[in-house]
Amino acid sequence: MASSSTKPIFTPPFTTTSSSSSSQPSTRSSLLSFLHSTTPTPISLNLSHSRISFLNSPSSAVRSLSIKNATETIEAAETSRVSRVGGQDANSQETKPTILVSEKLGEAGLELLRSFGDVDCSYDLSQEDLCKKIASCDALIVRSGTKVTRQVFEAAKGKLKVVGRAGVGIDNVDLQAATEYGCLVVNAPTANTVAAAEHGIALLAAMARNVAQADASMKSGSHPTPFSFLFPRQWQRNKYVGVSLVGKTLAVMGFGKVGSEVARRAKGLGMQVIAHDPYAPADRARAIGVELVSFDQAISTADFISLHMPLTPSTKKVFNDDTFAKVKTGVRIINVARGGVIDEDALVRALDSGKVAQAALDVFTEEPPPKDSKLVQHERVTVTPHLGASTKEAQEGVAIEIAEAVVGALQGELAATAVNAPMVPAAVLSELAPYVVLAEKLGRLAVQLVAGGSGIKSAKVVYRSARDPDDLDTRLLRAMITKGIIEPISDSFINLVNADFTAKQKGLRISEERVVVDSSPEFPIHTIQVQLSNVDSKFGSGVSEGGDISIEGRVKYGKPHLTRVGSFSVDVSLEGNLILCRQVDQPGMIGQVGNILGEQNVNVSFMSVGRTVKRRKAIMAIGVDEEPNQETLKKIGEVPAVEEFVFLKL
Numbered sequence: 001m002a003s004s005s006t007k008p009i010f011t012p013p014f015t016t017t018s019s020s021s022s023s024q025p026s027t028r029s030s031l032l033s034f035l036h037s038t039t040p041t042p043i044s045l046n047l048s049h050s051r052i053s054f055l056n057s058p059s060s061a062v063r064s065l066s067i068k069n070a071t072e073t074i075e076a077a078e079t080s081r082v083s084r085v086g087g088q089d090a091n092s093q094e095t096k097p098t099i100l101v102s103e104k105l106g107e108a109g110l111e112l113l114r115s116f117g118d119v120d121c122s123y124d125l126s127q128e129d130l131c132k133k134i135a136s137c138d139a140l141i142v143r144s145g146t147k148v149t150r151q152v153f154e155a156a157k158g159k160l161k162v163v164g165r166a167g168v169g170i171d172n173v174d175l176q177a178a179t180e181y182g183c184l185v186v187n188a189p190t191a192n193t194v195a196a197a198e199h200g201i202a203l204l205a206a207m208a209r210n211v212a213q214a215d216a217s218m219k220s221g222s223h224p225t226p227f228s229f230l231f232p233r234q235w236q237r238n239k240y241v242g243v244s245l246v247g248k249t250l251a252v253m254g255f256g257k258v259g260s261e262v263a264r265r266a267k268g269l270g271m272q273v274i275a276h277d278p279y280a281p282a283d284r285a286r287a288i289g290v291e292l293v294s295f296d297q298a299i300s301t302a303d304f305i306s307l308h309m310p311l312t313p314s315t316k317k318v319f320n321d322d323t324f325a326k327v328k329t330g331v332r333i334i335n336v337a338r339g340g341v342i343d344e345d346a347l348v349r350a351l352d353s354g355k356v357a358q359a360a361l362d363v364f365t366e367e368p369p370p371k372d373s374k375l376v377q378h379e380r381v382t383v384t385p386h387l388g389a390s391t392k393e394a395q396e397g398v399a400i401e402i403a404e405a406v407v408g409a410l411q412g413e414l415a416a417t418a419v420n421a422p423m424v425p426a427a428v429l430s431e432l433a434p435y436v437v438l439a440e441k442l443g444r445l446a447v448q449l450v451a452g453g454s455g456i457k458s459a460k461v462v463y464r465s466a467r468d469p470d471d472l473d474t475r476l477l478r479a480m481i482t483k484g485i486i487e488p489i490s491d492s493f494i495n496l497v498n499a500d501f502t503a504k505q506k507g508l509r510i511s512e513e514r515v516v517v518d519s520s521p522e523f524p525i526h527t528i529q530v531q532l533s534n535v536d537s538k539f540g541s542g543v544s545e546g547g548d549i550s551i552e553g554r555v556k557y558g559k560p561h562l563t564r565v566g567s568f569s570v571d572v573s574l575e576g577n578l579i580l581c582r583q584v585d586q587p588g589m590i591g592q593v594g595n596i597l598g599e600q601n602v603n604v605s606f607m608s609v610g611r612t613v614k615r616r617k618a619i620m621a622i623g624v625d626e627e628p629n630q631e632t633l634k635k636i637g638e639v640p641a642v643e644e645f646v647f648l649k650l
């Protein structure tokens with residue numbers, strides 16, 4: 001008998017909260033619970049009979065636990081997690097989620113949030129206060145004024161599940177840190193597009209006609225005070241002669257949502273519009289009569305340049321001394337995107353030299369800009385305090401958009417506006433639901449077959465399907481297999497957000513293969529096979545002819561089934577727990593093992609025998625509802641024909 005059979009018990013502590021059948025969720029809600037935490041979040045959605053934790057974890061602090069000794073690590077993880085889960089579950093059932101709103105949000109959005117959780121509107125928090133508060137928050141909603149730094153995620157200690165950005169730009173959120181901590185970031189990308197475009201056009205027209213300067217001049221000359229004689233009346237019609245827009249060339253830099261709306265409106269004003277955007281499809285530009293050109297062509301031919309690209313490492317200070325050297329002398333620049341895309345000192349130099357005639361800026365590198373900012377004070381610069389999204393309509397829209405996304409995420413939904421997680425269309429989600437359960441269980445089973453002392457470095461997943469491999473979106477499945485493999489052997493919590501990151505961090509390479517097979521295309525996947533290579537197995541029969549631990553499963557009647565272990569075919573529904581026995585293929589084995597289990601009141605839910613050659617070796621896969629005690633397992637091991645066995649928790 002294999003030595004492993006004397007030490008077969010493994011209790012992954014985080015997986016076996018059975019759902020009551022009365023609370024069975026809808027496919028959509030249960031499926032969406034990939035993004036849901038089992039522990040800190042009060043609304044627990046169960047998927048089939050396993051609770052899937054996908055959004056976050058109570059302690060998803062990034063740890064650099066390497067997968068070296070699977071067995072030892074399993075035990076360590078088990079101990080630590082059991083106590084943590086135990087401590088938190090006690091409180092989590094009835095508590096509403098806490099949602100911190102750190103900047104002003106439209107009332108309709110707040111109402112929606114209040115109907116779901118405890119909403120704490122605390123504006124103007126210092127970084128220190130934010131870090132203090134965040135440890136008790138499940139969600140944080142910000143606009144552009146709150147810096148959600150790595151320190152914030154660290155301070156959250158894994159409790160924070162979602163950051164909602166009530167707007168488009170997410171440059172104030174440390175996305176890398178969010179991902180590492182398994183925290184979903186969602187934004188509200190559409191509701192303020194028109195407001196930003198209108199503000200861009202307002203600045204364009206106001207700048208061209210010196211509206212702000214003329215207004216300030218008139219006001220400075222009309223002080224109804226006893227000292228008004230000190231302020232001569234200002235009526236400077238000659239000073240504020242502007243330039244016309246019609247017939248001028250506008251270069252839209254960044255032809256996304258806002259950029260294309262600006263382009264559309266500028267065309268209505270009779271301007272020639274060109275655009276530069278390395279990622280925008282030319283036909284979308286052509287559809288509104290805009291030509292996509294290179295960066296240099298755009299900036300060197302434009303009379304007006306309007307910036308609409310996001311602030312990223314590659315767009316940071318993209319407008320600098322070199323760029324300004326290439327622009328048409330007398331160009332006018334509008335920026336309603338992000339201050340950081342312009343080197344502000346270089347812009348001041350270009351304004352002073354006359355290379356740039358005017359600028360209209362809604363956004364600044366530092367917000368608010370320093371009081372002595374030369375740019376703000378420059379007489380040929382028109383400024384507004386980041387008002388692009390600030391219309392009543394946009395703010396209500398953004399508030400509702402972000403509140404829905406955050407509430408959805410807290411309920412475990414995969415947000416359509418997720419910024420750091422794959423967006424999976426609802427139809428795909430719904431179709432993949434049962435396969436996702438299968439994927440996690442296969443990962444979890446495979447890792448339990450690894451013997452102590454083995455380091456898991458690579459896993460291969462083979463999807464067999466009748467469909468074209470290009471039609472198969474496996475990101476969700478890969479994430480769940482990763483979760484199944486890693487969670488039992490470490491104290492990391494995996495979700496869709498951090499699965500790939502965590503696997504990489506632990507040195508686990510997951511490769512995927514899609515194989516087209518002759519089966520029904522009605523179903524997205526025929527079988528999923530998980531192979532772990534270069535590892536020893538505690539259950540020799542789980543090793544395929546190729547030398548890998550290999551298990552395969554499929555979805556039958558909507559339920560996950562194990563269909564292959566190593567080279568043996570079996571068919572057992574993956575519910576409850578599983579005993580795999582290799583035995584000499586002879587009559588009476590089922591009865592003997594069944595009796596031992598029955599004596600201990602362990603209910604057998606399924607049983608399947610697979611063999612390669614008649615009367616030689618066979619594998620018996622036994623599904624059990626209860627967890628047999630050590631004594632019972634020992635008795636199974638003592639049955640003379642049983643050569644090896646393993647008890648696996650699903």
Ligand SMILES: NC(=O)c1ccc[n+]([C@@H]2O[C@H](COP(=O)([O-])OP(=O)(O)OC[C@H]3O[C@@H](n4cnc5c(N)ncnc54)[C@H](O)[C@@H]3O)[C@@H](O)[C@H]2O)c1
Nearest residue numbers: 169196254255256257258277279308309310336337388389
């Ligand atoms: N001032 C405001 O209040 C306000 C309001 C809304 C949006 N914004 C900002 O405006 C910007 C655009 O918003 P959006 O909703 O149109 O976003 P978007 O994602 O729809 O569009 C951005 C476009 O920029 C393009 N792009 C990326 N890198 C580029 C580069 N190097 N050169 C040229 N184009 C590049 C992208 O391909 C994309 O098409 C964002 O920075 C956003 O934060 C500001």
Ligand SMILES: O=C(O)[C@H](O)COP(=O)(O)O
Nearest residue numbers: 143144145167168169389
């Ligand atoms: O990126 C955005 O959506 C805009 O810059 C708006 O930012 P705000 O929400 O801080 O007004």
